[in-house]
Structures are given as C-alpha cells and as structure tokens.
Amino acid sequence: xxxxxxxxxxxxxxxxxxxxxxxxxxxxxxxxxxxxxxxxxxxxxxxxxxxxxxxxxxxxxxxxxxxxxxxxxxxxxxxxxxxxxxxxxxxxxxxxxxxxxxxxxxxxxxxxxxxxxxxxxxxxxx
Amino acid sequence: xxxxxxxxxxxxxxxxxxxxxxxxxxxxxxxxxxxxxxxxxxxxxxxxxxxxxxxxxxxxxxxxxxxxxxxxxxxxxxxxxxxxxxxxxxxxxxxxxxxxxxxxxxxxxxxxxxxxxxxxxxxxxxxxxxxxxxxxxxxxxxxxxxxxxxxxxxxxxxxxxxxxxxxxxxxxxxxxxxxxxxxxxxxxxxxxxxxxxxxxxxxxxxxxxxxxxxxxxxxxxxxxxxxxxxxxxxxxxxxxxxxxxxxxxxxxxxxxxxxxxxxxxxxxxxxxxxxxxx
Numbered sequence: 001x002x003x004x005x006x007x008x009x010x011x012x013x014x015x016x017x018x019x020x021x022x023x024x025x026x027x028x029x030x031x032x033x034x035x036x037x038x039x040x041x042x043x044x045x046x047x048x049x050x051x052x053x054x055x056x057x058x059x060x061x062x063x064x065x066x067x068x069x070x071x072x073x074x075x076x077x078x079x080x081x082x083x084x085x086x087x088x089x090x091x092x093x094x095x096x097x098x099x100x101x102x103x104x105x106x107x108x109x110x111x112x113x114x115x116x117x118x119x120x121x122x123x124x125x126x
Numbered sequence: 127x128x129x130x131x132x133x134x135x136x137x138x139x140x141x142x143x144x145x146x147x148x149x150x151x152x153x154x155x156x157x158x159x160x161x162x163x164x165x166x167x168x169x170x171x172x173x174x175x176x177x178x179x180x181x182x183x184x185x186x187x188x189x190x191x192x193x194x195x196x197x198x199x200x201x202x203x204x205x206x207x208x209x210x211x212x213x214x215x216x217x218x219x220x221x222x223x224x225x226x227x228x229x230x231x232x233x234x235x236x237x238x239x240x241x242x243x244x245x246x247x248x249x250x251x252x253x254x255x256x257x258x259x260x261x262x263x264x265x266x267x268x269x270x271x272x273x274x275x276x277x278x279x280x281x282x283x284x285x286x287x288x289x290x291x292x293x294x295x296x297x298x299x300x301x302x303x304x305x306x307x308x309x310x311x312x313x314x315x316x317x318x319x320x321x322x323x324x325x326x327x328x329x330x331x332x333x334x335x336x337x338x339x340x341x342x343x344x345x346x347x348x349x350x351x352x353x354x355x356x357x358x359x360x361x362x363x364x365x366x367x368x369x370x371x372x373x374x375x376x377x378x379x380x381x382x383x384x385x386x387x388x389x390x391x392x393x394x395x396x397x398x399x400x401x402x403x404x
Contacts, residue, residue, distance in 0.1 A: 017190045024190070045128065047132035049172050050168070052169040052172060079349075088186050088337075092334070093334060107264070118338055122342050
C-alpha cells in the first residue's frame with residue numbers, strides 16, 4: 001500500500017505522458033502498416049474526394065472496423081489505427097479518474113467521469 | 127490523379143502544415159482544411175474529418191512532452207474539458223446539419239480571426255491579484271518551475287473561462303481544428319493563467335476535445351482512411367520536426383508570414399463559400 005499512499009500529481013503527470021506517447025506511436029504504426037498495404041494494392045486507382053459519399057457502414061463503428069482488419073482489408077487497418085488514436089485521449093481520461101481516486105479527490109473524480117461519459121457517448125453512440 | 131500520387135502530395139502538404147504549425151505555435155489544423163479543400167479539391171466534410179484525426183495526433187504527441195515538464199495544470203485542464211467536450215459534441219452535431227458552403231464561410235471567418243490574433247502583440251502579464259474564491263474551491267490555482275524557483279499563480283474569472291471554452295469546443299467540433307487560439311485566449315486573457323501554462327494546458331486539452339467530436343465524425347462516415355492516413359502521418363512528422371528546431375529558430379517574422387498565409391486562405395474560403403464553389 002505504500003505506493004498508493006504516496007501518490008502525487010507528479011506521478012500522474014509522468015504516467016499520462018507515457019500513455020499519450022505510447023498511444024500515438026501505436027496508432028501511427030498501425031496506420032503505416034495499413035498505408036503500405038493500401039498503396040501496394042490500390043496505388044494505381046484514381047483518387048477522388050470531390051464528392052462526399054460518406055464511408056461504408058463497416059468503417060464507421062468499432063465492430064465493423066475490427067472485422068475489416070481481421071479480413072486484412074487495408075482501409076480497415078488504417079481505420080483501426082485512427083480508432084486507436086481517438087482512444088488515446090479517452091484512455092488518458094479514464095486513467096485520470098483512477099489517479100484522482102487515489103488522491104481521494106472526490107470532486108475531480110466526478111469532473112473526470114463527466115468528461116469520460118461525454119467521450120464514450122460520442123464514440124459509442126446512444 | 128492516382129491514389130499513390132495523391133497520397134504523397136497530401137502527405138507532403140500536411141508535413142509542411144504540421145512543421146509551420148509547431149514552429150509558430152498556431153497548430154497545423156487551421157491550414158489543413160483549406161489546403162485540402164482548395165488545393166486538393168477535397169469535399170470540406172472529408173477534409174474536416176481528416177484534420178480532426180491529425181489534431182488528436184499532434185496534440186497528444188506534444189502533450190506527452192509538456193506534461194512531464196510540469197507546466198501543464200492538469201486540474202484546470204480536466205475541469206475545462208467538461209466545457210470543451212460538451213462544446214465539441216454540439217459542434218459535431220451542428221456540422222452534420224450545416225451545408226458545406228456555410229461551413230466554408232464560418233471557417234474563413236475563424237481563419238481571419240486567428241490571423242489577427244497571431245499578428246497582435248500580447249499585453250504584459252498582469253500583477254498577481256487576490257485569490258478568487260471559486261477558483262480556490264475548485265483547486266485550480268497552481269505553480270510552475272522557473273529558473274528562480276517555483277512560481278505560484280491564482281486563477282481568476284472561472285465562469286467566463288468556462289463559457290469561452292465551450293465556444294472553443296464548439297468551433298473545434300464544427301471545423302475539425304484544435305482551436306488552440308481560443309483556448310489560450312480563455313485561459314491567458316480571461317482566467318489570467320500565465321502564458322506558458324495556458325499554452326501547454328490548452329495543448330493538453332485539444333486531444334480530448336477533438337476525440338469528443340471525432341467519435342461523431344467516425345460514426346457519420348466523415349473519416350476516410352485513404353485521406354486521414356497521409357494527413358495524420360504527414361502532420362505528425364512535420365510537427366515533431368517543428369518542435370526540434372523550435373529552440374533555434376527566430377519565430378517572430380515566421381509568425382507574421384504564417385498569419386498572412388492564414389488570412390489569404392480565410393478570404394479564399396469565404397469567397398468559395400459565397401460563390402458556392404465548395
């Protein structure tokens with residue numbers, strides 16, 4: 001219990017820093033892997049983003065993206081990297097709930113939980 | 127244009143945007159959307175989706191370094207993120223209802239305002255005032271390291287800062303930008319937080335704010351992997367490079383040049399929006 005007893009803001013800052021760095025690095029690696037596959041397979045195809053069509057439903061939610069990734073679709077793998085990137089700040093906020101709880105700062109646990117629920121609502125929908 | 131050529135050109139453009147954004151402290155997001163929409167003829171909704179992804183990447187990457195330096199005020203950040211994430215969510219829902227030309231006009235106005243802000247010199251930091259009871263209750267007052275020892279500061283005008291932050295979040299969700307300029311304005315001007323603390327805390331908040339609207343964009347099909355990929359990787363590489371040379375570079379004149387570029391892009395976006403060419 002001594003580690004928990006001596007919990008400080010500084011320790012929180014250090015862990016948050018590492019967490020953010022790891023998340024961005026992981027996301028960039030997954031996106032790069034998807035990019036190589038995508039360019040090898042579709043590099044010759046014409047690129048056109050003039051008209052907005054919206055992405056296929058499979059690339060719009062977590063389950064569809066995971067399915068696409070398992071099947072080895074390049075665009076699905078890139079989208080998985082994007083999802084990891086969006087998840088990085090969410091994980092940071094989730095960790096903050098835990099850190100404020102260790103500091104027994106009830107007010108900030110509540111503030112952080114509010115932010116976390118807004119993020120979850122945005123990502124997973126109502 | 128083939129996918130390969132398009133990807134390489136967009137990556138190169140994003141690299142320059144990220145580099146200049148980091149060097150001038152204005153962020154790359156603000157020039158990304160006009161770059162994609164005007165130069166690459168990308169639909170503004172795809173452009174905003176891709177820019178949002180890049181904003182999360184650069185903000186999280188930079189925040190990782192700043193947080194450890196001890197300037198970031200995590201409590202101020204967490205408290206104000208309630209306002210920015212709620213704002214971002216409303217901005218993202220608003221974006222799905224506003225027609226593309228109107229989005230372009232709003233974007234142009236924000237660009238002009240950012241150009242004005244960055245060309246203006248900052249007023250001197252105010253003298254230390256009395257602690258504010260609300261800020262004290264919310265435990266927002268903080269300190270940061272200086273060469274002459276730790277400096278303490280008191281946060282002021284919390285409701286005004288909170289309101290401005292909601293606005294910053296809405297703009298971020300509506301336009302896919304970090305809106306760091308408005309965030310710094312709220313903290314540095316309204317809440318009287320020291321400049322270095324304001325900028326690093328603003329950067330800390332940008333990733334969470336952008337994530338709040340990115341979820342909505344993803345579910346609405348606004349984030350295209352083929353476009354988000356070169357934008358994200360390019361901006362990330364550019365901003366990492368920018369922060370490396372930041373220490374040596376003379377940024378005053380560069381900021382001015384960048385401000386002029388932003389202003390021109392702003393006028394262009396408003397023109398395109400008014401003439402319905404976007």
